[in-house]
Amino acid sequence: MTLLAIIYLIGSITFILGLKMLSHPDTAKRGNLIAAAGMTIAIFGTIFLYEEDGVKLQNYGWIFGALILGTVVGTIAARRVKMTAMPEMVSLFNGMGGACAMLISVLEFKHLVDHAPVTESGFYSLTADVSHLHVLIIIAGLVIGSISFSGSMVAWGKLNGSVKDFVYKGQQYINLLLLGLLVVGSAYFIATTPTTDVASGATGISSVHVYFFYAIAALSLLYGVMFVFPIGGADMPVVISLLNSFTGVAAACGGFLYNNQVMLTGGILVGAAGTLLTILMCKAMNRSLLNVLLGAFGGNTAASGATASVGGGTTKEITLNDTAVVMAYASKVMIVPGYGLAVAQAQHVCHELEKMLEERGVEVKYAIHPVAGRMPGHMNVLLAEADVSYEKLLEMEQANDEFTSTDVVLILGANDVVNPAAKTDPASPIYGMPILEVEQSKHVIVNKRSMKPGYAGIENMLFFQPKTSMLFGDAKAVLQKLVAELKEM
Amino acid sequence: METIISWIADNIEMVYIVILSIFLGVEVIGRVPSVLHTPLMSGANAIHGVVIIGAIIVMGRVDETNYLALIIGFLAVVLGTLNVVGGFVVTDRMLSMFNKKKGKRS
DSSP states (O other): OHHHHHHHHHHHHHHHHHHHHHTSTTTHHHHHHHHHHHHHHHHHHHHHHOEETTEEOOOHHHHHHHHHHHHHHHHHHHHHSOGGGHHHHHHHHHHHHHHHHHHHHHHHHHHHHHTSOBOTTSOEEOOSOOOHHHHHHHHHHHHHHHHHHHHHHHHHHHHTTSSOOOOOTTHHHHHHHHHHHHHHHHHHHHHHSSEEOTTTOOEEEOHHHHHHHHHHHHHHHHHHHHHHTTOOGGGHHHHHHHHHHHHHHHHHHHHHHTTOHHHHHHHHHHHHHHHHHHHHHHHHTTOOHHHHHTTHHHHTHHHHHHHHHHHOOOOOBOOHHHHHHHHHTOSEEEEEEOHHHHHTTOHHHHHHHHHHHHHTTOEEEEEEOTTOTTSTTHHHHHHHHTTOOGGGEEEHHHHHHHGGGOSEEEEESOOGGGOTHHHHOTTSTTTTOOOOOGGGSSEEEEEESSSOOOTTOOOOGGGGSTTEEEEESOHHHHHHHHHHHHHHO | OHHHHHHHHHTHHHHHHHHHHHHHHHHHTTTOOGGGHHHHHHHHHHHGGGGHHHHHHHHHTSOTTOHHHHHHHHHHHHHHHIIIIIHHHHHHHHHHHHHHHHHHHO
16 A cells, blocks of 8 residues: 555656646646656556555456556547547547546445445445545535536537537526525535434435435536536637536545545646636636626627627628739738638648748738637647648737738638727627737738628627628638639739 | 534545645646647646546445446446546647647757
């Protein structure tokens, strides 16, 4: 057991070190590997060295079978997933962790019940020393793990497009009611378990409580679904990050359950770091966490739809040919990539366009909004995949300084991050969010598939400005044609 | 109330670990550039896969004939492994893209 304690200590240190290194670009990759190595020794240490009251673990066949299956499937899935689908993959894996925490609580509870002698009235009299707080930890792991699991599954479905945003009237109240039920139900369960049987006088769990336990599990799963359902679009990364920290806390509950330090440090570390990351992301959008959770964007859809028809002026379209000419004769072009580029998988063609323009002596740079794409930093990953050089990617502040000297801004499927309403319209739900100030440049060309408002569901006045031209079509197809046009020039 | 106090006293070391870990977690990623938000989230995601240790322990003390429990435990270990392995591999892939760029620049 002492050797295992040292292994757990090493594991905890690698997690701290790994997380620290992950937050610097130079050391990130090594940090990830260090944490992975720590995890590996912690897992194998547990399998071979863990013992409880001198009894070693059993069922090695089952354990190794599960480990091998999980490793093979996990590796294949992680290797095959496209870079554009990364956010949903992260969400999916997070859900797996949540489910794992949930199942541990289920099994732990089952373990208590299965080993308890049953009285005639169906009462499970516990022989082991089980306190209310022990039950509290089991329930906390169950509730948090379940919410994280079902919430992540909905988030995964939403990001890959199979689940639509789902908003109905009074949603917030229903959700609050569900949450209230969950909290009160769990508190009641914890307060009354273990209980004393009237007939036999034994301490333990009544058969009603066994059903009650599974009811709490079901309610938690339902709450996870209902909680993520109304949250849409740009808020998804925030939710995924929050669910990520939930799973961390669920893992830490396991640490308390087994008096296991590596689970505790790993779980709490992720719980705390995840919460901070969530807040940082909210800050990047200038929104409070509460705002995100209550789904203010979704709630305002109807209202902003009305203003759209009022404010909707005329837009100007531009042909591909003209776009090619305008860009070819510019001296500086700034590309603003958004989710439209990501879904169309157009990052490679985009790089090709960049090279064509540079051959003609045009300076090309990319302006990256902190929340561009589906997750902060996601766009950088996508462009890096397409070999776009790192120095060409400007962060928001840098980009905003350079727009005045830019001739043409080409917006590829970005919308909310360039919406001037964030600066000018206090009534707008995105008011105050830092944006890319593209209108400072001489000419703005917006590529979109249609005039449909973006993720926030608000009309973008930028499209109606005299400087702006619209270039409709799928980002990839449009860019391919642009490249072809440029070749012919 | 008494149960809570005595529980804290019994688990005082664990409580210390929790509190220190909270501060450490916040401190460690305090000034992360937004470029790294996605890989960091993914890396943190893999780390909370440490929950798999709980799954292994629970699985390892199930009775050999309790098939329902064995199946649930098996599922828990598979899901935990997916979380760990998938998380680390995906993070590594994302970070490789940054490193490739740097290699070219130097």
